[in-house]
Amino acid sequence: MENPYKFIEAEIIDVKDETPTIKTFVLKPKERISFKTGEFMEVAIPGFGEGPFTPSSNPKDDTKLEFTIMDVGRVTGALHRMKTGGVVGLRGPYGKGYPLGEFKGKEILIVGGGVGLAPIRSLIYALFNQLDNYKKIYLKYGAKTPPDIMYKDEVDRWSKDGRSDVKLTVDAGDAKWKGNVGLVTTILEDLKIDLNKSVSVVCGPPIMMKFVTFKLLEIGYKPEDIYLSMEKNMSCGIGKCGHCRIGNSYACKDGPVFSYKTIKDYPNIWD
Amino acid sequence: MAREYYVINSENFRTFLLNLSKERDVYAPAKKNDFISYEKFDPEYEEKYIPDQIRASEPIKSFLTHSREKVDTFPPAGRGHNKQILVGVKNCDITSLAIQDFVFKDNDPKDPFYIKMREDTTIISCDCNLLRETCFCVALDITPYPEKGFDLNLSKEADDFIVEVGSEKGRNLIAENRDLFSKADETQIKNRSAKRESFKNSLKSQAQEKETPDKKSITGSIKKSYAVGDIWNHFASTCIECGGCNHCCPACHCFGLSDQKKDNIKARYKSWDACLYNSYARVAGGANPRRHLYERLRNRFDKKFEFFPDVLGIFGCTGCGRCIEACPGKIDIREVLKKIVQGK
Ligand SMILES: Cc1cc2nc3c(=O)[nH]c(=O)nc-3n(C[C@H](O)[C@H](O)[C@H](O)COP(=O)(O)OP(=O)(O)OC[C@H]3O[C@@H](n4cnc5c(N)ncnc54)[C@H](O)[C@@H]3O)c2cc1C
Ligand code: SF4
Ligand code: SF4
Ligand code: FES
Numbered sequence: 001m002e003n004p005y006k007f008i009e010a011e012i013i014d015v016k017d018e019t020p021t022i023k024t025f026v027l028k029p030k031e032r033i034s035f036k037t038g039e040f041m042e043v044a045i046p047g048f049g050e051g052p053f054t055p056s057s058n059p060k061d062d063t064k065l066e067f068t069i070m071d072v073g074r075v076t077g078a079l080h081r082m083k084t085g086g087v088v089g090l091r092g093p094y095g096k097g098y099p100l101g102e103f104k105g106k107e108i109l110i111v112g113g114g115v116g117l118a119p120i121r122s123l124i125y126a127l128f129n130q131l132d133n134y135k136k137i138y139l140k141y142g143a144k145t146p147p148d149i150m151y152k153d154e155v156d157r158w159s160k161d162g163r164s165d166v167k168l169t170v171d172a173g174d175a176k177w178k179g180n181v182g183l184v185t186t187i188l189e190d191l192k193i194d195l196n197k198s199v200s201v202v203c204g205p206p207i208m209m210k211f212v213t214f215k216l217l218e219i220g221y222k223p224e225d226i227y228l229s230m231e232k233n234m235s236c237g238i239g240k241c242g243h244c245r246i247g248n249s250y251a252c253k254d255g256p257v258f259s260y261k262t263i264k265d266y267p268n269i270w271d
Numbered sequence: 272m273a274r275e276y277y278v279i280n281s282e283n284f285r286t287f288l289l290n291l292s293k294e295r296d297v298y299a300p301a302k303k304n305d306f307i308s309y310e311k312f313d314p315e316y317e318e319k320y321i322p323d324q325i326r327a328s329e330p331i332k333s334f335l336t337h338s339r340e341k342v343d344t345f346p347p348a349g350r351g352h353n354k355q356i357l358v359g360v361k362n363c364d365i366t367s368l369a370i371q372d373f374v375f376k377d378n379d380p381k382d383p384f385y386i387k388m389r390e391d392t393t394i395i396s397c398d399c400n401l402l403r404e405t406c407f408c409v410a411l412d413i414t415p416y417p418e419k420g421f422d423l424n425l426s427k428e429a430d431d432f433i434v435e436v437g438s439e440k441g442r443n444l445i446a447e448n449r450d451l452f453s454k455a456d457e458t459q460i461k462n463r464s465a466k467r468e469s470f471k472n473s474l475k476s477q478a479q480e481k482e483t484p485d486k487k488s489i490t491g492s493i494k495k496s497y498a499v500g501d502i503w504n505h506f507a508s509t510c511i512e513c514g515g516c517n518h519c520c521p522a523c524h525c526f527g528l529s530d531q532k533k534d535n536i537k538a539r540y541k542s543w544d545a546c547l548y549n550s551y552a553r554v555a556g557g558a559n560p561r562r563h564l565y566e567r568l569r570n571r572f573d574k575k576f577e578f579f580p581d582v583l584g585i586f587g588c589t590g591c592g593r594c595i596e597a598c599p600g601k602i603d604i605r606e607v608l609k610k611i612v613q614g615k
Binding site: 001002003004005006044045046047048049050070072073076206231232233235236238239240241242243245247248267268271 | 342343344345374375378380381382383386387494497524525526527528529530531532537538539541544546551552553554555556557558560561566573574577578581582
């Protein structure tokens with residue numbers, strides 16, 4: 001019998017600084033691991049601790065995996081202190097990723113906040129892999145300040161690519177910033193999207209997800225067309241430990257991506 | 272399949288346990304002050320074991336998962352375990368196995384540690400016959416005697432036990448000790464039914480006296496309680512967040528994985544967790560979706576009376592009453608349910 005609590009070792013082959021608090025780790029697992037965009041994995045520092053993270057790399061490449069991780073505490077802090085050549089453990093991939101089948105032929109509005117751009121980068125790669133399937137990609141991304149904007153080169157590239165429409169905002173600008181200042185909801189005004197042929201994807205801190213969801217509903221998105229990445233405390237990742245429960249489902253098995261419709265009637269989903 | 276019944280007298284029963292204990296670890300309930308708890312069968316003290324009466328203090332899950340176990344490798348390195356026989360298991364514990372099995376055995380990916388323990392465990396259950404103030408199985412439509420889920424079941428009849436066969440495993444145990452058993456007759460089985468009925472009725476009267484709500488009225492009541500003002504805050508006011516209710520509960524299954532390092536040896540542990548703990552649902556940077564104690568107390572009820580009925584069709588509570596006895600805050604699950612059902 002397979003031991004679901006055991007991890008596969010992976011070597012850190014590169015570490016990139018994204019922002020003062022966010023780094024991307026490029027990992028080469030000892031066994032090949034493939035994932036679908038939006039699925040997550042448990043990343044462990046052997047003998048120290050483990051946490052759930054979503055690969056931010058292109059799902060087409062199964063020779064390496066990238067994770068973009070914000071330093072917020074114990075495990076993430078220790079990960080940030082690790083260097084090329086270090087070894088971590090990986091379990092997964094787990095959960096259900098983005099339902100790309102449902103996105104076919106539609107315009108896709110992606111709304112991200114902070115480190116929430118990590119899973120979104122993998123999604124954008126996946127969409128670009130087969131762009132003929134989708135009409136257009138709109139990315140609306142909000143960061144705290146201009147230095148907190150992640151993946152600057154890629155965001156630049158996506159902005160110049162005619163197949164995507166990118167708009168950024170920061171909560172507080174600086175002398176050099178010429179773009180929008182305000183919460184991400186402020187760049188959701190005057191969308192030129194046919195709502196009947198569109199889905200929206202939201203990933204960011206819980207409070208941002210709440211306000212963006214309400215905004216999208218106000219704009220006219222149907223609850224079944226709003227996809228949310230729910231951040232919950234997760235330990236096992238496989239529907240056993242109980243930690244990640246949202247109403248009558250587990251975020252690790254039935255999510256972490258949920259349509260708003262499937263969870264909206266459960267109590268206190270935003271807390 | 273026709274049910275198979277035997278009879279064994281008390282002296283032969285002790286020989287039976289002795290025989291069983293030669294090849295397996297046999298655990299049987301023994302009296303300790305006001306409580307009954309499991310002890311490894313030791314023939315020197317054979318008279319202290321009480322298979323009947325009521326459930327033991329330990330939930331049956333403590334024989335199938337460890338409160339803390341190393342899970343780096345399967346099969347576990349170094350520490351093997353013997354096949355075990357649990358004697359005197361009561362129906363509230365047997366019923367709880369549906370939950371543990373659902374989580375660890377029936378749903379993919381499976382937990383090989385649990386499955387191995389489960390396979391290596393034989394259950395010799397027993398009808399209850401002692402009324403305890405905290406028992407409320409019948410309110411939840413659970414009988415104080417098992418009808419399935421055991422290998423052998425015992426029903427005390429004067430100085431004898433009527434033994435019902437529940438599985439091939441159980442049948443084999445009888446075959447190995449055939450001379451200790453005789454066939455049960457019609458009258459004995461009729462007597463058993465009468466005893467069961469009368470004991471069930473005494474539990475029913477107790478539940479009525481205490482106005483413990485029944486299964487039907489509990490169904491759906493937790494969901495409604497979210498809208499009722501201070502109700503959960505009121506109950507949580509004496510909770511000290513000890514997690515005792517979670518740990519003694521035969522249906523609670525939550526755990527956490529942790530990684531540790533000692534003398535440069537790295538190890539991964541799986542340990543029981545408790546949803547009453549503040550750390551249970553905490554996420555990045557200290558944010559917590561259930562930062563208030565009342566939310567965590569409510570969560571426990573939500574999991575038992577909303578989640579499990581929805582995903583499995585049964586309550587995550589079997590009425591064993593252990594949490595009532597364990598709670599230092601004197602929170603009585605029946606009182607909570609009563610107030611919730613009444614909506615005040
Ligand atoms: C599905 C999913 C995908 C995620 N993807 C990313 C990502 O791509 N990039 C990123 O930066 N972050 C991601 N996160 C958040 C990340 O898991 C947490 O930031 C991280 O676990 C925090 O660990 P810490 O020990 O550094 O935090 P601390 O604040 O020190 O943790 C405090 C306590 O909470 C526990 N804890 C905190 N968050 C979690 C959690 N989510 N699950 C279990 N225990 C937790 C810790 O073990 C500790 O006990 C994701 C979360 C989920 C649920
Ligand atoms: S709750 Fe019911 S089954 Fe459990 S010990 Fe009490 S009487 Fe027996
Ligand atoms: S046993 Fe009582 S005091 Fe302890 S956590 Fe449970 S409800 Fe709170
Ligand atoms: S993380 Fe363990 S049940 Fe979801």
